[in-house]
Amino acid sequence: MLQQTLTPTIRCLAVLLSVLLLSACQQDSASPPASVLASHVRATGELTAANSFKASPPSVSNMWQYNIKQLAPESSMLTESALVVAFDGQRLVDELNSKSIELKSAEQELANRLRSDEQTFEELKLTLAERKMEYDREQRKAEIVDQSRSANDRRKAQIDFTIADNQYQLAQARLASHQQQRLAEEQMLVAKVSRLQSEVGLLQRNIASMQVKAPFAGVMVYSMGFNGEKFSAGDSAQFGQPVAEVSQLDSLYIKAEIDEIDLKRLQAGLAVEITLDAYPERRFNGVLQSLGNAVRDKSNDNLRRVVDASVSLNDLDTELMRPGMTARLNISLTPVQGARNAN
Incomplete structure (x- = not known):
């Protein structure tokens, strides 16, 4: 009688154990290896010109406030010696x-x-x-x-x-x-x-x-005032305050921010896949050129610790790319063969 009672119980336990083993096998087959999860590091950045000229009010005795009389159109291509900004000099x-x-x-x-x-x-x-x-x-x-x-x-x-x-x-x-x-x-x-x-x-x-001219050819980019808005004709600026910037497009690179926790896994020479937020359907390639040494807060409002880095562009497109465009970066942890390290 006891043997007849134990037999169904043993069968139930065997079925339950089989189900657990099958579920574990399925989870193992569905989960990628740890090495695959750690094959890339994600980061954000912004297109920046390595060679740029900041146009600001000149040094004139007894003048501290300057009225902007004229500004070259934003995003326009300026030639060398072209007018960037003209300040009111009637006085x-x-x-x-x-x-x-x-x-x-x-x-x-x-x-x-x-x-x-x-x-x-x-x-x-x-x-x-x-x-x-x-x-x-x-x-x-x-x-x-x-x-x-x-x-x-x-x-x-x-x-x-x-x-x-x-x-x-x-x-x-x-x-x-x-x-x-x-x-x-x-x-x-x-x-x-x-x-x-x-x-x-x-x-x-x-x-x-009072007429500030471009020292070289480049694209016109308006700067932000203290109120967080871009300068325009009729606004006032203080001495030394940049009102616009002329950037050489052929010197564009990405100024990136890397999370501190990812820093130990990165090194110069890693391949980077770049997606510009303005053109999400396009993909660009680059190389991680340098990593900063100083760790800082991302911003006053965001205390996440980050490190500055620079990424060079392999396929620079000056028709699409402009300084200030934000980008999303996917950094491969596999070094690029023959990549050079930036200082």
């Missing part, structure tokens, strides 16, 4: 007009002074020559020894010579004094003209600097 133009008038007045004053001094110099030279002639004549009279002349005549000749000598010395002193005064006034006026010329030249350079 400088008004100051230049005033200084130019002042300069012309100073130059005219200098020219008049030189002409007047030259005329006075010639008159004093003529007077000196006349006094020299009188001096020589009276000297000869005073030196004549003639016993037939009366004592009064001899005293008169001596007095006339003394007067002529004094007049001659006075003419010499006047000419010398005029020359000294002439030189001092000329130096003062020349210094004034030179100062005004320097101020006018500085204003002209400052006005020219």
